[in-house]
Amino acid sequence: MLFDRRAAIEALIVSAVVTALVTIASRLTSQHVATFVGLTFLTATWVMVWRRDDGTVEKCGLVFGGVVLPGPLNRKRVATSFGRALAWALFFSVITFAPFYFGWRWWWHPHMKFALDLLPLPFLNDAAGQLLMIALPEEAFYRGYLQSRLDDAFGTPWKIGGAMIGPSLFVTSAIFALGHLATVHDPARLAVFFPSLLFGWLRARTRGVGAGVLFHASCNIFSELLGRGFGLY
Secondary structure (H helix, E strand, C coil), rough: CCCCHHHHHHHHHHHHHHHHHHHHHHHHHCHHHHHHHHHHHHHHHHHHHHCCHHHHHHHHHHHHHHHCCCCCCCCHHHHHHHHHHHHHHHHHHHHHHHHHHHHHHHHHCCCCCCCCCCHHHHHHHHHHHHHHHHHHHHHHHHHHHHHHHHHHHCCEEEECEEEEEHHEEEEEEEEHHHHHHHHHHHHHHHHHHHHHHHHHHHHHHHCHHHHHHHHHHHHHHHHHHHHCCCCCC
8 A cells, every 4th residue: 555645644733733732721721621631632533533424434433333423323233332342441451450550560669558448429430531531532533533544644554463553553652642741741651652552453453442442441540549549649
């Protein structure tokens, strides 16, 4: 496949504009920053994908079992899509959370014993926020729009674990990491490059973003619980 320069330029310009907008939002809206940033990603995804034809939405993996498409809702399709996404997310959580735990302890060197007083309602509220205002908007934009558009530019010449991937996996992850650094100037934020590779692989393997959304939210929640439990944040 020949390099599609137009697709690459479009993807890079859109990602630069969106990164600038979320960076500005993070500076101006300290109280509701997650809401504004999430809405920015969703708006960009709507402009570039959801307002277009059904074929484009399907191609970008943003149909969510047909929920966002016009016409009667196929409940069986929705249930099948959600079940498949949940299974993939649980599988990756099982195989990654243990090594992440040890890596997290090695990096942060917590001095306190783990103690977590978790109230059900606040926890559910935080989990819903991670899912709907962080994981969903980011996966919709980065894996749904950006990775798909960069696939148009670079192609997907490599098959890994049943997923057809290409340079877009790494370019998208680099942009994802730089976006996190732009909003919070801490070099440690660049580490999100690595889980982004898994989110991107899931996008390619499942041909949708649902599994990535659930796994992304699970990673954020797990990291947050570790930080709270060890008294670091």
